[in-house]
Amino acid sequence: MANEHSTELDPAAAPAEPARDSADRRYAAQRGAERMLSGVRPLSLAERLAELAGGAGRAAYDLDGRPDVYGDGIVAALEERVAELLGTEAAAFFATGTMAQQVALRCWAERTGNTLVAMHPLAHPEVHERQAFTQLTGLRSVWPTREPRLPSAEEVADCDEPFGTLMLELPLRDAGFVLPGWDELTAVVEAARDRDAVVHFDGARLWETTAHFGRTLPEIAELADSVYVSFYKTLGGVSGAALAGPAEFVAQAKAWRHRYGGQLFQQWPAALSALVGLDRELPRLDAYVAHAKVVARALGAVPGSRVNPGVPQTHQFQYLLPYAADSLNETTLRQAEETGRMLFGGWRAAPVPGLSFTEITVASPALEWTPQDIEDALGQFLKMLR
Incomplete structure (x- = not known):
């Protein structure tokens, strides 16, 4: 793992709060966030059906045929x-x-x-x-x-x-x-x-x-x-x-x-969504992989953090901070709920004692984030965490 620094973030400063990270709360936070750094905004059932029945689905396959x-x-x-x-x-x-x-x-x-x-x-x-x-x-x-x-x-x-x-x-x-x-x-x-x-x-x-x-x-x-x-x-x-x-x-x-x-x-919903993904996401992946390196550098500038691997090899990588997973999960949701910015997905305890990690997925929403945007939002996240 790369980007190891002397820890200026004090793990003891993180409040010991009970986990309140329910699936419904996380879904609501993701849906309500104006900007997401990792992952994509989840669609409701109605939105997913509309996507498959709409222009994206019709471009991928003839929807007038039989299932x-x-x-x-x-x-x-x-x-x-x-x-x-x-x-x-x-x-x-x-x-x-x-x-x-x-x-x-x-x-x-x-x-x-x-x-x-x-x-x-x-x-x-x-x-x-x-x-x-x-x-x-x-x-x-x-x-x-x-x-x-x-x-x-x-x-x-x-x-x-x-x-x-x-x-x-x-x-x-x-x-x-x-x-x-x-x-x-x-x-x-x-x-x-x-x-x-x-x-x-x-x-x-x-x-x-x-x-x-x-x-x-x-x-x-x-x-x-x-x-x-x-x-x-x-x-x-x-x-x-x-x-x-x-x-x-x-x-x-x-x-x-x-x-x-x-x-x-019948498996047409899964098959149709796969064809849509091949049409839409496959051409974008090189851009995601390139921007993952930008995101990793910005996140890894925080003293005490780690990025694994140090230079991402795909559009996904691990990010580690010296805080308890419960506190990091709570702050992730609070920041999304209170500011409209959601930086991370779920956090878990890392194999390395004293650290927790999350998986960063750089997709279409992340392309809008500049290094300065990440620095500002991450600084806010750490203040809320403390």
């Missing part, structure tokens, strides 16, 4: 769009990324005859999926590294167990949305290939990695045997994900999707 039935129509059109964007033979729509990940790992285990998956201990299946890959499929994981970064080629080559699949989360969210360099990534993939393993990219946020790698989406996806992407992370869709790769693999994945309960009767 999808068990994956045809608009769902099939979305699958074709994703395969084209990633340069793969085919893609399959999934209701959730968790299901897509489990199916991908299961399919590769069947194909390789090896149930051992190499992944990071902070990878999404380890931290956020309640061990579904072990409980549902009987797979087992091995960790090439415990460092807060993706494994190196040497670590993959030296792994002491013969894994069949290497799963790489790009970016690795819980380590701070970190990415390897392009040469590092290609070397890691080659090291896995040398061990006769297949490579799966957990690319929930793969869309925003092109600026860091200096490569197109097809060039990135080509490194892997399969790729998972999300539609509600980054793109702002209602829900849903896609699993992309060779046509034979995708056909197998669709069979398991049915068995896992993912063959829904």
Whole structure:
């Protein structure tokens, strides 16, 4: 983590207030804020339906046609769009990324005859999926590294167990949305290939990695045997994900999707919102990534704060302050309610004692913030916090 300073902010000065951060209060604060630095203003149900039925939805797909039935129509059109964007033979729509990940790992285990998956201990299946890959499929994981970064080629080559699949989360969210360099990534993939393993990219946020790698989406996806992407992370869709790769693999994945309960009767709201997100957000991501560096510099100027990574590699990064999470959450909401400016999302205790962290997401609303705007609002935030 970078931007470490001598702490002039006194953690003891933060009032010990009870947590009052209810979902309804946060939603109201976000809706009422005139300016948001991290994230986007949430839409009401009526606003989301109007968006899908209005110009954005009609530009994305022919709304005068019939709804999808068990994956045809608009769902099939979305699958074709994703395969084209990633340069793969085919893609399959999934209701959730968790299901897509489990199916991908299961399919590769069947194909390789090896149930051992190499992944990071902070990878999404380890931290956020309640061990579904072990409980549902009987797979087992091995960790090439415990460092807060993706494994190196040497670590993959030296792994002491013969894994069949290497799963790489790009970016690795819980380590701070970190990415390897392009040469590092290609070397890691080659090291896995040398061990006769297949490579799966957990690319929930793969869309925003092109600026860091200096490569197109097809060039990135080509490194892997399969790729998972999300539609509600980054793109702002209602829900849903896609699993992309060779046509034979995708056909197998669709069979398991049915068995896992993912063959829904109709999924047009999720599919339509995904198409809207691909049209609207995908072209803006390079601008978000560039402005994230500006935002990080402004936030990191506060003594005692930390920005992780020191220079953001995507449009998201971690921001840490030496205060209790409850106090930071309360002040975040108070500032939004009283001034109309909302700087942060939710805060949590950091692994580092005495610090709390939040995840900053630089999206369209943040582009309006100058460094001076951030300095002024952050100064106000700290005064309210004390």
